[in-house]
Amino acid sequence: MDINFKDILSKLSVFKNNMALLISTVIALISIALFVPTHLLRARVKSQMQSESVSKWRNIERIRRDPVEPVTEDSLEKRKQDIAADANSIVALAEQTSMRELLSYDIFPEPDPNKGISGLTFVEFGRRFRSGIDEMIKQVNGGICPTQVEIENRLEDSAARINRRPGMGMGMPGDMGDPYSMPMAPRRLGALPGTTGFRSEIDKMIIDNFCEDRAKSLSVYVNPIDIAGYEHWANYKFDPNMVKAVKDTWYHQLSYWVIEDIFKTVEKMNEGHNVLSAPVKKFQSISFTMGLKRPGSRRSSTAVIRAVGGRTREQDDQEESDRPFYVIEDRDGLTESLTARYSTQESQVDVIHFSLSVVVANKDVLWFLQELCSAKEHQFRGYPGGADTPQTFEHNQITVLEMKSGAVNEYSPDHMNNRYGDNSVTVLDLICEYVFNSEGYEPIKPQVVKDKLAGTEGGI
Numbered sequence: 001m002d003i004n005f006k007d008i009l010s011k012l013s014v015f016k017n018n019m020a021l022l023i024s025t026v027i028a029l030i031s032i033a034l035f036v037p038t039h040l041l042r043a044r045v046k047s048q049m050q051s052e053s054v055s056k057w058r059n060i061e062r063i064r065r066d067p068v069e070p071v072t073e074d075s076l077e078k079r080k081q082d083i084a085a086d087a088n089s090i091v092a093l094a095e096q097t098s099m100r101e102l103l104s105y106d107i108f109p110e111p112d113p114n115k116g117i118s119g120l121t122f123v124e125f126g127r128r129f130r131s132g133i134d135e136m137i138k139q140v141n142g143g144i145c146p147t148q149v150e151i152e153n154r155l156e157d158s159a160a161r162i163n164r165r166p167g168m169g170m171g172m173p174g175d176m177g178d179p180y181s182m183p184m185a186p187r188r189l190g191a192l193p194g195t196t197g198f199r200s201e202i203d204k205m206i207i208d209n210f211c212e213d214r215a216k217s218l219s220v221y222v223n224p225i226d227i228a229g230y231e232h233w234a235n236y237k238f239d240p241n242m243v244k245a246v247k248d249t250w251y252h253q254l255s256y257w258v259i260e261d262i263f264k265t266v267e268k269m270n271e272g273h274n275v276l277s278a279p280v281k282k283f284q285s286i287s288f289t290m291g292l293k294r295p296g297s298r299r300s301s302t303a304v305i306r307a308v309g310g311r312t313r314e315q316d317d318q319e320e321s322d323r324p325f326y327v328i329e330d331r332d333g334l335t336e337s338l339t340a341r342y343s344t345q346e347s348q349v350d351v352i353h354f355s356l357s358v359v360v361a362n363k364d365v366l367w368f369l370q371e372l373c374s375a376k377e378h379q380f381r382g383y384p385g386g387a388d389t390p391q392t393f394e395h396n397q398i399t400v401l402e403m404k405s406g407a408v409n410e411y412s413p414d415h416m417n418n419r420y421g422d423n424s425v426t427v428l429d430l431i432c433e434y435v436f437n438s439e440g441y442e443p444i445k446p447q448v449v450k451d452k453l454a455g456t457e458g459g460i
Contacts, residue, residue: 097395098440099380100257103128107249108384108444111242119238125249126233129256133224136263140270142222142283145417146214151207158206207417215275215419220266221282221359228287228354229255232321246446251323255288258324258354258434260378261398262286265371269364276421279364284357284414284427288324290334324352326453327433335402335431343438343453350436350453353401357430359408359415361423368428373398383443402431 102108104125111117137143146154224230229252239245262283270278326343327333334353343350360368379390405426408415438445 093394094437095440096380096393097397098437099383099393100378100395100441101380102444103132103253103256104249105384107246108253109446111246117242119240119245122238122245122249123236125252126236129233129252130224130230132256133227133230133259136260137222137224140222140263140267141219142266143214143218144223145221145419146210147417151210151417154210155203155206158202208419211417212276212419215421218275219270219273219278220280221275221418226283226285227259228285228289228322232323243448247448248321248323250446250449251325252321254324254352254434254436255354258352259286261376262356262372264376265368265374269368269371276419278421279361279367280358281361281420281425282359282418284359285355286357287322287355288352289322290355324354324434327351327353328453337433338401339399339433341433341435345454348438350438352434352436353431354434355429355431358428359418359420359425360428361421362426363423365405365426365428369400369403372430372432373400397435399433399435400430401433404429 104121106112106115106117106121107125111121233252239248266280266283269280273279275281325332327337327341328343330337334355337351341347341349341351358368373396375394375396377392377394380393381390405428408420408425408427410416410418
């Protein structure tokens, strides 16, 4: 494009002869240049005024229209009542955690002789303890893996079916026409490594299929004899010393509540799963004494702690079953108490420890810990005897104190016939603390237990 500068200069030359026109044009150009940023600035200032000044003015107007009522004696009293109600509700919630259903309302706090209390009352308590655990196992669809006897029977049935097939099992040992009659190495149940021979491979497939079918039919592996107290009440013999019998049942009642919480955790996590896909594969064990061998525990101490009616507390506790005991001081615990909570009158809580061992999928370990320590619901009908209409309360009483994890040895007797699916798993060993609000179950706590906590326990 050609630009004719001469024409442009000739047109601009008009300003040379007309100074007033030139000044007017310059002023117009400057005005246009200033108009745009001024307009933008004004819009921004307006927006800022709306968000700050106008908004504050509206708040002031609202406060002016609805002034704060002056504090009077009546309003102050109402405020105090509201604060007291909040505090009482918190106390009530804490107490409700320990207000739980009893296995027997005829024993606690003290057996009533007018009701004809006898050894049968305590036998019945044990029966309910065991049947309750059986029901928990049923609720989570739990069971055990195939036993060696079951596997042997399955192998014998399979061998019999094979031998009944035409042309099978009729030859003499070593007859090449009958490979199943060839001399083989002794069979080792469970398909352990090192088995040889054609028959051993057949056995291995039978065992694998049998164990996998069992895993598909269950949601979690659990054997009731691995649960503290279950065997104790199977072989229970009533002690004529009623005080000792009451004490024994009380501590087993505490253990029952703990076991309930563990099964609720397993039930929630494993819902809709079989063992092969379940987060919790196996409930291995729960113990409140860890075999009475825990270093630092008064149960393993060789020192005489305190004579009680001609017996030491150590001797008394060692003769008891695997049941809870109150943590009154450090050496009572299964591990160091990082929470510094103990069963004292000043603390207003009762503390017990327990150890738990489970097989969990690696990816679900944190989930298991979270669910174990989460709030759980329970029904309560009141003390004593219960009411027709239960109330629903919540409790959250478990704290993990110590955790260890390890690999699963699939060839060990504990796991040989278990099938855990494709996910990697770990054996999770926990030591936990369980806290009871002492006021919550004060009405049904036996006097002998109160005396022990107060350090005034008499002879048993």
